[in-house]
Amino acid sequence: MSGTRGVLVSLQRCVFVISGQGQGLFRSKRMSTESAVKRCLRTYSSAMYRSAYSRGESVSVLGSVNRAAKMSTVSGKETGLLFRQLLDYKSYTYTYLLADPVSRIAVLIDPVIDMVDRDVALVRDLGLDLKYAVNTHVHADHITGTGEIKKRVAGCKSLISKVSTAKADVHISEGDVIKFGPYQLDCYSTPGHTDGCMSLVLRSEGLVFTGDAVLIRGCGRTDFQQGDAGKLYDSVHTKILSLPRFFKLYPAHDYTGQTSSTVGEELQHNQRLTRTRDEFIKIMHNLNLPYPKQIDKALPANMVCGVFDASQ
Amino acid sequence: MSGTRGVLVSLQRCVFVISGQGQGLFRSKRMSTESAVKRCLRTYSSAMYRSAYSRGESVSVLGSVNRAAKMSTVSGKETGLLFRQLLDYKSYTYTYLLADPVSRIAVLIDPVIDMVDRDVALVRDLGLDLKYAVNTHVHADHITGTGEIKKRVAGCKSLISKVSTAKADVHISEGDVIKFGPYQLDCYSTPGHTDGCMSLVLRSEGLVFTGDAVLIRGCGRTDFQQGDAGKLYDSVHTKILSLPRFFKLYPAHDYTGQTSSTVGEELQHNQRLTRTRDEFIKIMHNLNLPYPKQIDKALPANMVCGVFDASQ
Numbered sequence: 001m002s003g004t005r006g007v008l009v010s011l012q013r014c015v016f017v018i019s020g021q022g023q024g025l026f027r028s029k030r031m032s033t034e035s036a037v038k039r040c041l042r043t044y045s046s047a048m049y050r051s052a053y054s055r056g057e058s059v060s061v062l063g064s065v066n067r068a069a070k071m072s073t074v075s076g077k078e079t080g081l082l083f084r085q086l087l088d089y090k091s092y093t094y095t096y097l098l099a100d101p102v103s104r105i106a107v108l109i110d111p112v113i114d115m116v117d118r119d120v121a122l123v124r125d126l127g128l129d130l131k132y133a134v135n136t137h138v139h140a141d142h143i144t145g146t147g148e149i150k151k152r153v154a155g156c157k158s159l160i161s162k163v164s165t166a167k168a169d170v171h172i173s174e175g176d177v178i179k180f181g182p183y184q185l186d187c188y189s190t191p192g193h194t195d196g197c198m199s200l201v202l203r204s205e206g207l208v209f210t211g212d213a214v215l216i217r218g219c220g221r222t223d224f225q226q227g228d229a230g231k232l233y234d235s236v237h238t239k240i241l242s243l244p245r246f247f248k249l250y251p252a253h254d255y256t257g258q259t260s261s262t263v264g265e266e267l268q269h270n271q272r273l274t275r276t277r278d279e280f281i282k283i284m285h286n287l288n289l290p291y292p293k294q295i296d297k298a299l300p301a302n303m304v305c306g307v308f309d310a311s312q
Numbered sequence: 313m314s315g316t317r318g319v320l321v322s323l324q325r326c327v328f329v330i331s332g333q334g335q336g337l338f339r340s341k342r343m344s345t346e347s348a349v350k351r352c353l354r355t356y357s358s359a360m361y362r363s364a365y366s367r368g369e370s371v372s373v374l375g376s377v378n379r380a381a382k383m384s385t386v387s388g389k390e391t392g393l394l395f396r397q398l399l400d401y402k403s404y405t406y407t408y409l410l411a412d413p414v415s416r417i418a419v420l421i422d423p424v425i426d427m428v429d430r431d432v433a434l435v436r437d438l439g440l441d442l443k444y445a446v447n448t449h450v451h452a453d454h455i456t457g458t459g460e461i462k463k464r465v466a467g468c469k470s471l472i473s474k475v476s477t478a479k480a481d482v483h484i485s486e487g488d489v490i491k492f493g494p495y496q497l498d499c500y501s502t503p504g505h506t507d508g509c510m511s512l513v514l515r516s517e518g519l520v521f522t523g524d525a526v527l528i529r530g531c532g533r534t535d536f537q538q539g540d541a542g543k544l545y546d547s548v549h550t551k552i553l554s555l556p557r558f559f560k561l562y563p564a565h566d567y568t569g570q571t572s573s574t575v576g577e578e579l580q581h582n583q584r585l586t587r588t589r590d591e592f593i594k595i596m597h598n599l600n601l602p603y604p605k606q607i608d609k610a611l612p613a614n615m616v617c618g619v620f621d622a623s624q
Binding site: 126257 | 396397398399400401427430434437438568569570571572577580581
């Protein structure tokens with residue numbers, strides 16, 4: 001069986017391994033899924049799994065299996081991505097915590113300085129190994145928590161786009177990937193709200209984190225910080241709204257109490273982005289929004305991971 | 313093949329049907345999943361699917377298939393439950409919208425009167441058939457949106473527990489189920505915060521909606537509205553925290569910006585509910601919380617679906 005790819009399927013309390021040719025390779029007796037999977041793994045040479053998963057194939061029903069497969073994961077009890085959406089009520093910012101349930105490696109997207117206590121406590125409660133704290137862009141409405149988090153979580157690195165020119169441990173550009181266990185966030189450059197805006201796509205789960213490029217039924221403003229409505233329109237249509245329609249869309253902000261949308265929904269119902277490019281530019285130029293309250297503190301702080309130099 | 317149960321599995325752009333005995337029944341050539349599934353359904357008698365799904369078996373990878381299977385669902389593009397979490401910033405209330413993506417039948421849990429515009433617009437955007445608007449209990453902190461929603465959405469019924477003695481179209485009790493498509497919410501009586509508190513369990517998806525019985529790292533107060541700390545402790549431990557540990561837990565409120573938890577997490581980290589019963593009662597009796605601001609308006613309104621009688 002070495003080299004044969006297989007998929008674990010659970011049905012009627014039996015576990016099957018089905019080969020890439022649809023051949024039934026293994027069928028356990030009726031037993032708890034956990035016992036069945038253990039037996040399955042003992043029966044087959046580890047070579048099969050190395051082969052199956054070296055190509056990054058994910059398992060259908062029973063969640064990710066890797067060489068250090070933990071039974072609690074493959075038993076189906078903790079399948080797939082660990083995902084939490086967190087909110088800062090003051091700036092209406094959404095922070096996202098993503099983790100691989102097997103390796104416990106975690107990524108935090110757009111953490112806010114005022115909520116670092118909560119976020120670090122949650123990472124610890126869940127027994128996660130927080131490796132990356134990413135900013136989708138240099139925020140103007142809140143101070144990032146990445147600097148503070150790095151002080152408290154050993155080994156955690158801050159990430160932001162190279163184009164933003166902000167300080168961080170790692171600078172990301174289009175085409176880069178952020179890996180955590182078998183998962184990866186693909187980095188896309190989506191300028192227009194700012195030059196350095198990135199959107200992150202978790203293809204295997206059908207998720208896109210759009211920062212301020214796309215908001216639910218809206219989009220980020222383009223009247224400061226290198227804002228450019230035409231550029232935003234192009235970014236959004238070529239990189240975000242071109243994704244499969246069922247992809248779930250998670251923005252960095254929402255002001256109406258909605259927590260997510262989908263690419264398809266925005267293609268149908270987003271009153272700004274469904275217009276023509278010229279109409280969109282006209283709308284964006286006539287928004288007449290007030291000056292953002294936090295901007296004079298947030299921008300300089302966010303150029304340095306939100307970390308204040310006591311000597312300044 | 314009539315009467316044989318099967319599971320649809322997608323692997324390497326082929327679609328397989330695997331029988332309950334692990335036998336490969338069908339394998340398509342490499343083609344788009346949607347085409348493959350169409351071919352699969354044509355090849356097999358519909359009797360197989362009636363048999364497979366009359367027992368409520370859900371499909372592994374490709375989402376739910378029912379008798380009126382729509383190809384967009386079985387293609388894997390819109391698999392499984394449609395679920396949205398919505399927030400009212402004023403009362404920190406979470407409203408939940410659940411729907412079957414095939415029949416479009418939807419349920420709304422704990423809608424808030426101030427957010428009815430948003431909720432009805434979302435139901436319409438998503439092309440849903442909102443049948444039920446449920447209150448987990450008679451809320452003291454906000455006025456329910458169920459009455460207003462019923463005026464705007466023809467055929468939508470309001471639900472609340474019989475024990476609450478509040479007016480509604482349908483009174484639910486422990487053991488009742490709220491069905492929408494192939495999904496069902498099992499109703500559990502979880503008194504203690506109020507006598508009429510219900511928790512709703514969507515077993516097939518591993519979700520529990522706890523109202524105010526369990527909050528993330530906390531629980532509802534027990535100092536008014538028939539509150540009883542001992543009763544709450546018993547309810548929570550026998551009906552909610554006895555669920556599988558991986559079940560996701562969605563409360564009616566959160567004040568720290570968290571959106572969900574799991575049964576396992578609360579069993580480990582909830583500082584109140586992990587105590588002994590006596591310790592818990594002592595904690596709850598010494599909370600010394602301020603009188604809820606909205607209570608004098610909310611309680612009488614929520615006894616009548618939030619609908620104000622102009623003659624009063």
